[in-house]
Amino acid sequence: MSSSDAPTAPAPRPADGPAPSRQGRVVVLAGGLSHERDVSLRSGRRVAEALRGTGAEVEERDVDASLLPSLTADPPACVVPMLHGETGEDGAIREVLELLDVPYVGAPPAACRTAFDKPVAKAVVARAGIDTPEGVCLPHETFRELGAAEVMAALVARLGLPLMVKPAKSGSALGCSVVHTAEELPSAMVNAFAYGDVALLERFVVGIEVAVPVIDDGSGPRALPAVAIRPDGGVYDYTARYTAGSTEFTTPAPLHEALTALVARVAVTAHEVLGLRDVSRSDLIVDADGRVWFLEVNVAPGFTETSTVPLAIQAAGLDLGKVCASLVQAAVARSIPQE
Numbered sequence: 001m002s003s004s005d006a007p008t009a010p011a012p013r014p015a016d017g018p019a020p021s022r023q024g025r026v027v028v029l030a031g032g033l034s035h036e037r038d039v040s041l042r043s044g045r046r047v048a049e050a051l052r053g054t055g056a057e058v059e060e061r062d063v064d065a066s067l068l069p070s071l072t073a074d075p076p077a078c079v080v081p082m083l084h085g086e087t088g089e090d091g092a093i094r095e096v097l098e099l100l101d102v103p104y105v106g107a108p109p110a111a112c113r114t115a116f117d118k119p120v121a122k123a124v125v126a127r128a129g130i131d132t133p134e135g136v137c138l139p140h141e142t143f144r145e146l147g148a149a150e151v152m153a154a155l156v157a158r159l160g161l162p163l164m165v166k167p168a169k170s171g172s173a174l175g176c177s178v179v180h181t182a183e184e185l186p187s188a189m190v191n192a193f194a195y196g197d198v199a200l201l202e203r204f205v206v207g208i209e210v211a212v213p214v215i216d217d218g219s220g221p222r223a224l225p226a227v228a229i230r231p232d233g234g235v236y237d238y239t240a241r242y243t244a245g246s247t248e249f250t251t252p253a254p255l256h257e258a259l260t261a262l263v264a265r266v267a268v269t270a271h272e273v274l275g276l277r278d279v280s281r282s283d284l285i286v287d288a289d290g291r292v293w294f295l296e297v298n299v300a301p302g303f304t305e306t307s308t309v310p311l312a313i314q315a316a317g318l319d320l321g322k323v324c325a326s327l328v329q330a331a332v333a334r335s336i337p338q339e
Helices: 037-052 067-073 092-101 109-118 116-129 138-147 148-159 184-195 240-243 256-274 308-315 322-336
Strands: 026-029 058-061 078-081 135-139 163-167 177-179 198-203 206-217 227-231 248-252 279-286 292-298
Touching: 026 037, 037 058, 037 078, 037 322, 078 322, 092 109, 109 116, 116 135, 116 198, 116 256, 135 138, 135 148, 138 148, 148 163, 148 184, 148 198, 148 279, 163 184, 177 184, 184 198, 198 322, 206 256, 206 308, 227 308, 256 279, 256 292, 279 308, 308 322
Parallel strands: 026 058, 026 078
Antiparallel strands: 135 198, 163 177, 163 198, 206 227, 206 279, 227 248, 279 292
C-alpha cells in the first residue's frame, strides 16, 4: 500500500448504548498459566472495573479446573477472554467456549491460530498487499541438525544486520532481541527459543513504531487513533511495555494526514484478512520514507495502565467502559438466532 491511495481514516463512533443488564452476567477471564499471567491479571482487572462502571454484573475468573463446571452450571451472558500468551491467544479457550455455546468477545478460534503464529500472519497480510519485513522462520531442530554456526552465517548473509529475533508464537515482546552484530545472534536465538521451539528472524526496520487498535461493535471495523511508542531504551521490550514511565506514548501519533490514514487502513485490512473480530491491535513501523511495515497483530491486546488500546480509546474521546460494554453487546447479539 502507498500513502497516495490511502483512504481517510474513519472517525471513531461513540460506543453508547445500554450496559449489560443484571441478568446478563459477564465473566472476565484473566490469569492462566502463560508467561504473561501477571499482565493478563492486570488487563482483566481493568476491564472488569470498566464494565462495572457501566452497571454490568461482572465476575472475574481464572482459568483452572473449576472454570468449566462453573460455566456449565451457571452460563453467563458473555465471556471476555483477557488471557495473554499462547494459552490465551491460540484459540484453544475459545474452542472450549464454543463447545459450551457461551458467547465471547474476540476472534474465532481459527483466526486466533492464524494471527498468533507470526510467520503465518505475515504471509496472510503480505498477500493482501501489506508490506512486512523480510524474514526467515526456523525451528530449534534445524540449528541442532545442520549446525548452528552454519545456519546463523547463512541467515546474516541473506537478511543482513541488524535483525529482530523473536519467538514465532509469543506476546509482550518476550524472547525478542535486536541483533546488531553476528556475535550477538547466538544469545538472541537462545533467548527466543526459551519461549518456543520456532524462531522468526526479520530485517530490522528503523522508524516510528505505532500501535493501531481496531474495534468493531457490530457496525464494521474501524481504527482508533494510532499510538506512537518511544521506549527509553530504544527497544519496546517487556520492561518497556509494563513499567510505568519507561516508554513515551503519543496519541494521536505525530504523523501527517496521509500517513495517519494509511496506518489506519493497514490495521483494518490486517484485521479483516486475518478474520479477526471485535478488537485487535496491529503493531507497525513507519520508516523515514513513509512506508508502513506490518510487524504483528494481537487478538487479545492488553488493557493495563500502560497498554496502548486504552490510550487510543481515550484519545478518540470514548469511554473505556462503554467500549467494552459495546463489544459485549455485539458478542451477545451474535449468539441470538437470526429468524
